[in-house]
Amino acid sequence: MTVPEEESNKVESVVPPSDPPPSAPESAESTPPALIEPPVEEKALIPLPPPPPEEKSDDSKAIVLVDNTPPVVEEKHGSIDRDIVLARVSTDKKSALIKAWEESEKAKAANKAQKKLASVGAWENTQKADIEAELRKIEEKLEKKKAAYVEKMKNKIVLLHKEAEEKRANIEAKRGVDLLKAEELAAKHRATGTTPKKGWFT
Secondary structure (H helix, E strand, O other): OOHHHHHHHHHHHHHHHHOHHHHHHHHHHHOOOOOOOOHHHHHHHOOOOOHHHHHHHHHHHHHHHHHHHHHHHHHHHHHHHHHHHHHHHHHHHHHHHHHHHHHHHHHHHHHHHHHHHHHHHHHHHHHHHHHHHHHHHHHHHHHHHHHHHHHHHHHHHHHHHHHHHHHHHHHHHHHHHHHHHHHHHHHHHHHHOOOOOOOOOO
């Protein structure tokens, strides 16, 4: 190769390295100036990894603080749930007491009514027994009166029959007398040949 070619190659080899510097300003323009660090500082950051973990630890502490707030909310919810449970327990206790009181009052009312019903039944039985005894007395009196009345009526019937028999006997006796009279008068008229003045021919 000739000397001019070597110089041109050197120029070409020099030119390519000059191209990257313009790209550096473009990257500098695209990235914020605060994030651009000199090469020396980059070399210093590479051998020091501990600072980023410290920042992460700070972040984790901040997260822990943020995490500490929800337990407070949970405690509030827990206290609210506890209040609700206590309110339910108190209402259940009250309802149980009311139910027990109601059952006791119902039992008292039932016992009271049962006693009154029993007393009414006993009163009814005594009154019924008294009335039945009085009725038996009245029936006995009526039976005695009835027997006396029946006896009296029988006696009247006997007397009536006796009187009727006497009347029949008198009638029969009078008839016998009248028959005898008629027979005597008929015989007399036959003997005399006369006719009776009274009776058939008038």
